[in-house]
Amino acid sequence: MNFHILTLFPGMVMNGLNTSIIGRAVNAGLLSIEAVNIRDYAFNKHQSVDDYPYGGGAGMLMQAEPVYLSYEAVAEKIAARGAKRKPRVVYLSPQGDVFSQKMAEELAQEEDLILLCGHYEGIDERVLEEIVTDYVSIGDYVLTGGELPAMVMVDAISRLVPGVLHNDVSAEFESFQDNLLEYPQYSRPEEWHGKKVPPVLLSGHHANIEKWRREQSILRTYERRSDLFEKCELTDKEQKWLEEVLKSRESGQEEEN
Numbered sequence: 001m002n003f004h005i006l007t008l009f010p011g012m013v014m015n016g017l018n019t020s021i022i023g024r025a026v027n028a029g030l031l032s033i034e035a036v037n038i039r040d041y042a043f044n045k046h047q048s049v050d051d052y053p054y055g056g057g058a059g060m061l062m063q064a065e066p067v068y069l070s071y072e073a074v075a076e077k078i079a080a081r082g083a084k085r086k087p088r089v090v091y092l093s094p095q096g097d098v099f100s101q102k103m104a105e106e107l108a109q110e111e112d113l114i115l116l117c118g119h120y121e122g123i124d125e126r127v128l129e130e131i132v133t134d135y136v137s138i139g140d141y142v143l144t145g146g147e148l149p150a151m152v153m154v155d156a157i158s159r160l161v162p163g164v165l166h167n168d169v170s171a172e173f174e175s176f177q178d179n180l181l182e183y184p185q186y187s188r189p190e191e192w193h194g195k196k197v198p199p200v201l202l203s204g205h206h207a208n209i210e211k212w213r214r215e216q217s218i219l220r221t222y223e224r225r226s227d228l229f230e231k232c233e234l235t236d237k238e239q240k241w242l243e244e245v246l247k248s249r250e251s252g253q254e255e256e257n
């Protein structure tokens with residue numbers, strides 16, 4: 001998969017994505033990440049890319065033309081490689097749809113993805129109308145630019161590309177699969193600060209371990225993410241188990257009080 005990030009801060013993006021798992025996947029040729037400097041497409045001798053907004057107001061806007069030219073350069077390169085259709089162009093903005101695991105899964109199917117990072121007070125609306133296919137936010141807060149959100153998206157999408165995680169199982173069984181959070185995990189030593197690893201995990205009994213993990217996922221999702229819990233499908237047996245746990249907790253608390 002090929003990511004093309006249109007930005008005024010290519011160093012920030014590339015430095016953030018050249019380490020660890022993503023860096024290794026790039027070196028292995030599973031991914032390519034290029035940061036295109038929008039300033040290289042400025043059409044004036046000062047290489048400025050921003051100007052005052054018509055109608056007044058605070059701050060500066062990124063101008064349409066340099067953004068458009070940087071997009072065109074990338075789109076032409078993709079077309080020259082024989083791509084059958086135009087690449088999707090994601091504009092990172094707090095006004096977009098909120099990024100999710102489901103969206104990451106869908107975008108991981110693309111061969112090429114262009115991510116457009118805004119700065120200052122945003123980008124001239126006319127170029128957005130012309131090139132953007134998807135508006136994406138990474139959450140309901142306002143950042144100074146789209147670079148961090150773009151890096152978040154590249155990370156979340158990349159790890160779904162086959163081969164990137166080495167171990168395909170880990171992408172399958174983690175948080176948000178089946179709308180359940182991941183179960184708690186433990187490593188050596190068996191006892192730390194007086195806390196013991198749950199005995200079932202030391203038992204070597206795989207069916208029991210799987211059952212315990214699923215139950216812990218259910219309990220965790222119920223306690224921490226009621227919004228996800230509403231969407232997850234439990235068997236009658238699991239539903240009963242949860243009710244029992246909650247009931248026994250309640251009576252335990254009453255005894256304590």
Ligand code: ADE
Nearest residue numbers: 092093137138142143149
């Ligand atoms: N740019 C500024 N804030 C943002 C956010 N929350 N998500 C995506 N892009 C942004």
